[in-house]
Amino acid sequence: MIKEIANHRSIRKYKSSPIDEEVLSDILHSAARASTCGNMQLYSLVVTLDARVRAELAPCHFNQAMVTEAPCVVTVCADVHRFSKWCEQRDAEPAYDNFEWFLNAATDALLAAENLALAAEAHGLGVCFLGTTLYTARDICRILHLPKGVIPLTTVVIGHPAEQPPLTDRLPLDAVVHYDRYKDYTDAEIDELWAEKEASPETSALLAENGLPNLAQIFTRNRYRREDNIAISRAYFELLREQGFFNQ
Known part of the structure; x- marks a missing residue:
């Protein structure tokens, strides 16, 4: 498989x-x-x-x-x-x-x-x-x-x-795999893990379509909003x- x-x-x-x-x-x-x-x-x-x-x-x-x-x-x-x-x-x-x-x-x-x-x-x-x-x-x-x-x-x-x-992108393996114990992320590591996704043409198109400054806000403001999450x-x-x- x-x-x-x-x-x-x-x-x-x-x-x-x-x-x-x-x-x-x-x-x-x-x-x-x-x-x-x-x-x-x-x-x-x-x-x-x-x-x-x-x-x-x-x-x-x-x-x-x-x-x-x-x-x-x-x-x-x-x-x-x-x-x-x-x-x-x-x-x-x-x-x-x-x-x-x-x-x-x-x-x-x-x-x-x-x-x-x-x-x-x-x-x-x-x-x-x-x-x-x-x-x-x-x-x-x-x-x-x-x-x-x-x-x-x-x-x-x-x-x-x-x-x-086309295949959809995925975060680097370092984003989701922890060895022995959970290792929390520094701000710099978060930036690095999302860098490729945020710089992709797909993200640029989404930003233009949604009129928002970054990908995270597309998720929190448009896709999965707090009020919807609570109601569901x-x-x-x-x-x-x-x-x-x-x-x-």
Whole structure:
């Protein structure tokens, strides 16, 4: 998978042709082989192939065209519901309706999602992770009929690419890797780590488009604003309560 990892890119334009059933089955089996807490597999993958259901989901993802153009949309969910039911049917009292087990289930789910994406790319398909899932999780729960103990975390669009965008940049490895202990950054190191990204033509275009003096302000003022972050957080925490992750 080293090649797929190195060449990963988000694909936002897709051909409408369906994914071969055997290929999709292989991708899903690969997702199910991901590492998991206690071998409990605390996740569910809701695979939406029906165009009518994808059309229902589209507003949850700001009507991005890829949700209806791509043949497959996978909603990745943290799921303690299934394991809890198994316990109850065997006279074992489950205790997974709390925030610790949301975190365990979220870890399981996101590991499965990465396996899913890598396997899809290994088959020559394109993928795109949709962060909009967190913004509209309540509506997604309603559309997909998610029971208590299940909550969406991310969505992966999968299909045959209709574009080949360039690789997006990444910070130098020194920015994200710490040996032995966390080493905090000096102001000079922060400047150095972001220097190449800030000097790129892509950043220049973004600055002109947004009318702002630097890239950081694009993130804080336009992309991920404080008021939006707080509103989304409050809504998601409330949904966690409703879905039974804050009962204890």
